[in-house]
Amino acid sequence: MNSYDVAIIGSGPGGYVAAIRCAQLGMKTAIIEKYPVLGGTCLNVGCIPSKALLDSSHHYEDAVKHFEEHGIEIPGDIKVNLKQMIDRKQSVVDQTTGGIDYLMKKNNIEVYQGVGSFKDATHVVIKGEKETEIEAKNIIIATGSKPSSLPFINIDKERIITSTEALKLTEIPKHLIVIGGGVIGLELGQVYKRLGAEVSVIEYMDRIIPTMDAGLSKELSKVLKKQKFSINTSHRVKSVERKGKEVIVKADNKKGEEVTFKGDYCLVSVGRRPYTDGLNAEAAGVKLNDRGQVEVNEHLQTNVSNIYAIGDVVKGAMLAHKASEEGTLVAEVIAGQKPHIDYNLIPGVVYTWPEVASVGKTEEQLKEAGVAYKAGQFPMRALGRSRASMDLDGFVKILADKNTDEILGVHMIGARAADMIAEAVVAMEYRASAEDISRMSHAHPTFAEATKEAALAATEDRALHI
Structure with a gap:
């Protein structure tokens, strides 16, 4: 059985950064990833691909709306090649995840592919093509998060979709209904708005980006309305139904009146939830709270002293850079240093x-x-x-x-x-x-x-x- 100073379950921006820092500090390190590609949500179906599509769609919008004013004339019609746009996005993802492979090799970090599951507090079973067991003095849980939904919504991944499917559509929606006026919904909504879709945003709270300063919410709402977004705040979604190629969303507005939205795609973007499926945390004695998060102290240490948790699976903002800072902190804590993070x-x-x-x-x-x-x-x-x-x-x-x-x-x-x-x-x-x-x-x-x-x-x- 292979033995390590540190084993990390999950290879997103928290996990892979923790692995690199542990290796830099002289620890024998292993990282476990359930998918064939490293990088987690951020690199594969989150931060990186969404920014690639945002940039591509921005170029298209500039060409259609602004080039002429800049004195740039393009003969003929300007067309969207969505397949090429999606292919370019994937090439950016491939380059970035390939970079993580390189960093693992450079830092002599052992990579295991499969689902990491606790056997006890110092042993992890990896279920991939074959079953492997490793031992580690310290273990870092970095399993991240998955898109949340509402209990009455059936996400079919075809017409009723999450951000993962929205990043690889084969056609531009005619009318994209976005449930949730937060970061992910607005970013992907803007991608398809630029490409010609009608976009309706439905938000439960009284403003979009409700966790940010109200002045920002007000200004962004004004700008998006100018871009012809339909922004519907203080709306409580109560049903989402698919009939063939049509999706029908019903919601109650702040007056309690029922409002119906009809589109060909519905993006469910109501946040994300911690992901611990298959982790078998109870076998190691690790406590989860009622929100499914791993409970940790100020050093990101769980109730089991040699097990730590970082990123989306613990409390706080679900942000890639927050996870990376936490990965660095835990590596340095294990090494006996005294790092700190100011979450403010x-x-x-x-x-x-x-x-x-x-x-x-x-x-x-x-x-x-x-x-x-x-x-x-x-x-x-x-x-x-x-x-x-x-x-x-x-x-x-x-x-x-x-x-x-x-x-x-x-x-x-x-x-x-x-x-x-x-x-x-x-x-x-x-x-x-x-x-x-x-x-x-x-x-x-x-x-x-x-x-x-x-x-x-x-x-x-x-x-x-x-």
Whole structure:
């Protein structure tokens, strides 16, 4: 029987990063993956393929709507080749997952293909083409999550689909009904809207992206409506039925009136649930909570001292970069180091266009906590860079402590917000004040100048360009 210092069950951004860091720290490491390809949800059916399709559809939309204004004339009709778009997406996925294979070999990490199942606290049985058993001093659970549904919905994976199927459709929907106005639903909704689909979003809460700052929700909703999305908030879905090639969704609006939506595809995007199927956690004595999450302490250690859990299978935001940070932390804890993660400074991003990004506290959270704060906001349309690229929608908002000026939250919507948020994370990691950012030189012309201007606005309301 092969024996290891660490065995990791799951090879997503949490698992494979944990494996690399363990190997770097001199531990003999194994990683177990149920699918033939490494990378988990993020690389195979999540972050990477969705961004590939978002970029492809963005290019198409630019060609149809904006090239002429830029002085670019294309003779003849511009057509979508959906098969090529999906094939390119897959090639991006293949390159990325192939990179993980390389990193495993480079770091001498043993890869096992099959379902990892606990025999006891130090032994894992791997059920693949053949059954293998390994022993490990420490085990990290990194089994991730799966799309959630509603109990009355029958997901047939043909017309009533999850994000996994939405990434490989063979035709552009005529009318895509999206149940759920969160990150995944809006991103995939925008892909197919750009390609010509009618898109209706149905959201139970009173606003889309309900976990983010309300100002971002309001602005994104305004932009999407301008893009001809149908946004239906405060709607409770009560039935989803398929009749041939038609899907009929019935929901009650906030007045209690029944509303019917008819489309040819329905994307169920109501969140994700922790995935522990086949793990046999009870054999190792590992406790799960009533939400199916693995219970852990601040060191991500379970109730069994040599077993840890990270990523979507534990509490907190289901984000690839959060899982990676946790994978690094656990590796270093096992090695006897004293790492830390500030969960308040894990940024969240929505990769629609304009992009939405956020870190720290929202205005609603600060009000609820009774924190005295000040806000500075700057519109993207006031930037020369925005006018040059025709990306005029959005703003940057900085929330700072009213007394100390320490930055408490940064919320932005606009072109390249996903990249711009990193400045805010760095500033908040070092407990910078709004004035600190306002006094830093930002290259001109850039989208990032909006962050400096928002900091100026939060500092005695002295933004320069509005």
